[in-house]
Amino acid sequence: FLKACAPKIKQSLGNSLVPLKKAQKKLVEAKSAIDHVKRSSRENQVLLEDEIQSISARIVNRVKEHQCKLLDRVHTESNTKQLALADQEKSLDANMERLQDVVSLVTKVLSSGSE
Numbered sequence: 001f002l003k004a005c006a007p008k009i010k011q012s013l014g015n016s017l018v019p020l021k022k023a024q025k026k027l028v029e030a031k032s033a034i035d036h037v038k039r040s041s042r043e044n045q046v047l048l049e050d051e052i053q054s055i056s057a058r059i060v061n062r063v064k065e066h067q068c069k070l071l072d073r074v075h076t077e078s079n080t081k082q083l084a085l086a087d088q089e090k091s092l093d094a095n096m097e098r099l100q101d102v103v104s105l106v107t108k109v110l111s112s113g114s115e
Helices: 002-113
Strands: none
Touching: none
């Protein structure tokens, strides 16, 4: 009986192995695709992190440049104002000297007039 059924059983088993082999092949392909996606994902993550670091570095450099420009402008404006104040002080000192000369002259005139 087994010998008579063996070819049918073998054919039946062979027929059921074909879909299993196809399924196994598809599983291997799917695993390969998943591995590829994982690799690509890691590579993309590294690329993104590099890009983020690059952008951050550019932002930091621009901020530093801007700070330097602002500091230079503040120093320049401060120096300009200090020079203007120094000029005003000199002018004020010169005016005070002239005023003292005038006061001395008026005092002399008044004192000579009272004699």
